[in-house]
Amino acid sequence: xxxxxxxxxxxxxxxxxxxxxxxxFEPVIxxxxxxxxxxxxxxxxxxxxxTCKDIRLSVFVDEVQGLDLDTELQTVCQELPFYIPxxxxxxxxxxxxxxxxxxVALSLNDITSSGIIHxxxxxxxxxxxxxxxxxxxxxxxKNSKIILFSSGAxxxxxxxxxxxxxxxxxxxxxxxxxxxxxxxxxxxFVGECSFSHALNMKRSLASSSLYEQAGVLTxxxxxxxxxxxxxxxxxxxxxxxxxSYFTVNCQIQRSKQEIAQVVQAIRxxxxxxxxxxxxxxxxxxxxxxxFENDILRVHFADMLPLKKAFNYRRMVFDAQNVKLxxxxxxxxxxxxxxxxxxxxxxxxIDYVRKQMIVNYKLQAKSVA
Amino acid sequence: xxSGKKRKDNDQVIIRIPKAIESNIPADSGEQxxxxxxxxFDVVITNKAFTIKNVSVELVLIDSRYRVYLxxxxxxxxxxxxxxxxxxxxxxxxxxxxxxVEEKGETYARFLRVA
Numbered sequence: 001x002x003x004x005x006x007x008x009x010x011x012x013x014x015x016x017x018x019x020x021x022x023x024x025f026e027p028v029i030x031x032x033x034x035x036x037x038x039x040x041x042x043x044x045x046x047x048x049x050x051t052c053k054d055i056r057l058s059v060f061v062d063e064v065q066g067l068d069l070d071t072e073l074q075t076v077c078q079e080l081p082f083y084i085p086x087x088x089x090x091x092x093x094x095x096x097x098x099x100x101x102x103x104v105a106l107s108l109n110d111i112t113s114s115g116i117i118h119x120x121x122x123x124x125x126x127x128x129x130x131x132x133x134x135x136x137x138x139x140x141x142k143n144s145k146i147i148l149f150s151s152g153a154x155x156x157x158x159x160x161x162x163x164x165x166x167x168x169x170x171x172x173x174x175x176x177x178x179x180x181x182x183x184x185x186x187x188x189f190v191g192e193c194s195f196s197h198a199l200n201m202k203r204s205l206a207s208s209s210l211y212e213q214a215g216v217l218t219x220x221x222x223x224x225x226x227x228x229x230x231x232x233x234x235x236x237x238x239x240x241x242x243x244s245y246f247t248v249n250c251q252i253q254r255s256k257q258e259i260a261q262v263v264q265a266i267r268x269x270x271x272x273x274x275x276x277x278x279x280x281x282x283x284x285x286x287x288x289x290x291f292e293n294d295i296l297r298v299h300f301a302d303m304l305p306l307k308k309a310f311n312y313r314r315m316v317f318d319a320q321n322v323k324l325x326x327x328x329x330x331x332x333x334x335x336x337x338x339x340x341x342x343x344x345x346x347x348x349i350d351y352v353r354k355q356m357i358v359n360y361k362l363q364a365k366s367v368a
Numbered sequence: 369x370x371s372g373k374k375r376k377d378n379d380q381v382i383i384r385i386p387k388a389i390e391s392n393i394p395a396d397s398g399e400q401x402x403x404x405x406x407x408x409f410d411v412v413i414t415n416k417a418f419t420i421k422n423v424s425v426e427l428v429l430i431d432s433r434y435r436v437y438l439x440x441x442x443x444x445x446x447x448x449x450x451x452x453x454x455x456x457x458x459x460x461x462x463x464x465x466x467x468x469v470e471e472k473g474e475t476y477a478r479f480l481r482v483a
Contacts, residue, residue: 189371253373
């Protein structure tokens with residue numbers, strides 16, 4: 001199998017002009033990491049990322065107290081279920097399913113009433129960001145523990161991060177009553193400046209720390225695209241033993257290679273840190289077998305059953321073919337479909353997990 | 369956004385200098401671009417005779433106002449405000465690339481910021 005975390009043998013021309021390759025950010029960022037750089041680091045307008053060539057580089061590094069992943073977290077989360085439904089902003093149409101699902105989740109996009117707007121085919125940042133402070137008082141959340149996924153479009157997360165002090169973001173989240181919040185999913189894209197990767201990893205960790213300081217339990221968010229980044233996260237997890245969960249937003253990985261890469265990164269972390277579990281958000285459910293014998297340490301969260309229900313689609317777990325079949329159904333209420341779909345999805349995941357465990361046990365026996 | 373191989377064209381952002389620190393620092397071209405240059409804008413096509421979906425169009429400055437051209441034919445005029453924005457962004461080094469789109473029964477030239 002291809003090793004997606006391995007770096008190329010030779011640097012590209014763009015890699016040769018990246019300051020990382022000159023060892024400027026050693027020992028935090030290894031010079032070899034720049035071998036992965038395949039796009040120019042010249043980015044005077046700071047489009048999407050802050051690169052090694054940025055004239056304000058030190059300002060961004062100072063903001064997160066250095067690139068080293070040395071931020072400590074004391075968060076202790078209670079045991080999470082293997083499946084967590086994610087709701088969206090249409091909370092009035094969602095039933096209370098807390099008896100079956102004690103944990104539910106929301107995303108940043110759904111608790112903000114402004115911040116970004118879709119115009120002329122693109123997302124535009126708005127001047128201000130408003131939080132729906134009373135959202136968790138809606139009946140569908142009663143008796144539930146609610147996790148906030150601090151994920152969304154770059155326009156939104158960068159805007160919230162930039163304005164966080166103005167809107168007292170972290171304190172307001174604490175007051176809203178979330179059980180826990182994940183670190184921000186600042187982007188890491190293959191081929192972009194290795195400095196930008198390291199900075200975004202640290203920014204994500206810094207956001208978790210700010211949640212913790214505001215009194216919210218936090219689940220750090222971890223992206224890693226190569227073995228060095230994996231090693232940095234593993235070292236951090238080992239020096240923060242109270243952290244038992246990390247999360248990865250998987251909503252945009254859809255190609256085989258992207259999924260293989262994210263699975264490999266997650267499994268590498270799980271292998272190196274046996275005490276830790278992962279909460280994957282939006283992972284394509286037909287690919288869960290990729291986690292192989294780590295499956296019991298992987299927890300899933302998604303909103304697909306909700307989206308299907310809003311389109312009058314009923315999800316039916318077909319145990320014989322181990323599939324989730326989708327049928328049209330407008331004979332029952334949306335609320336009923338929402339509850340049903342989440343339940344079927346959980347049954348499906350439960351079945352596949354159990355099947356996988358039995359298979360791995362059998363395999364282990366036959367090898368012995 | 370996430371991690372992967374390709375960023376989405378519709379979710380491009382200019383990273384701002386952290387607020388807690390920026391008051392001591394003069395605005396650089398990135399800050400100015402974030403402030404002035406919209407990520408995208410549409411111009412309604414008035415002359416639809418030569419429009420084909422997804423075809424690239426160009427901007428031509430005539431009498432301090434930009435016009436949308438396709439193969440030498442004028443398709444539409446930008447407003448004074450749009451023209452002024454493009455001039456200011458051009459001075460910073462920010463350009464726009466345009467192409468024809470059709471949405472909700474209307475034809476537009478859609479311009480995306482290329483920073």
